[in-house]
Amino acid sequence: MELIFLGTGAGAPSRRRNVTAIALRLTRDDSTVWLFDCGEATQHRMFDAPFGPNRVDRVFITHLHGDHIFGLPGLLSTRSFPENVGPLRLYGPPGIRAFVRATLDGSQTHLSYEIQFHEWTSPEPAPVREGLYTVRAALLDHAIPSYGYRVEEAPFPGRLHADRLRAEGLQPSPLWSQLKAGEDVTLPDGRRLRAADFVDPAEPGRVIAILGDTRPCKAAVELARGADCLVHEATFLDRHAHLASAFFHSTARQAAEIAREAEAKCLILTHVSARYERAEEDEILAEARAVFPNTLLAHDGMVYEIARRKRDV
16 A cells, blocks of 8 residues: 655645645555545656556545646546546545536546546545445535545454464365454364464554645544544645635644644645745754654655554554
């Protein structure tokens, strides 16, 4: 599982940062890509990524500001070119369906696949199960409805000890699968085998929080609670906190405070204002690290692998 930052800027593209788009590459049982936001020219950034538009099968939009959605019509159109491309599920706030339909219909773009729209209708929608992953969304504090996302991975099954089973005289059979699934089994001779004696405890799945534009709020903390990685906007430096508040954004320090309160394991800052030069971006990182040391500042093209959790001993 890895995060690929396709765009890390705020508001408008700059020479060093395109507008927001983050890919979550899932490689556990398959190799699909989920996209979180799709700013202008996102598909261009995919030329340097290890995947193309046809690999994206889920899109999660945080909110409807242009720097988070203007790349979506082009991406959807390009995705239609390969043959036999599967359907795409698109999640987002109310209005995302109308935006997509208007741009595709107005440009007479005809897709070769189905878009399955899912618009959030409450501040805390019901969790969505997507294969091995559960996605939770919650409304944040922004000028327009803006959602954050929490992706929870299912636990990894514990290792089956084949040597112990063979020592009990049990050769490979469907009973092995039952034990692997945590079920106790009874052998033909009447012996009862406990799954706990032959299978290690499950290894916890990973948790990632990717938040949309927001001022500091309780929902941000809860989405990030105990996460292996929190991706949070850092549009402004703390000396511009008045601007952050006025425009419904966060400073780097505020993002770090959210990570600390949530007891996240890692914080990645993104959505950086184009007003800041390179030296000031170093200041953004230093400001956050003073509060939450395990902080990284994302840049376009950055890849971050989320390591598997260790099982509690």
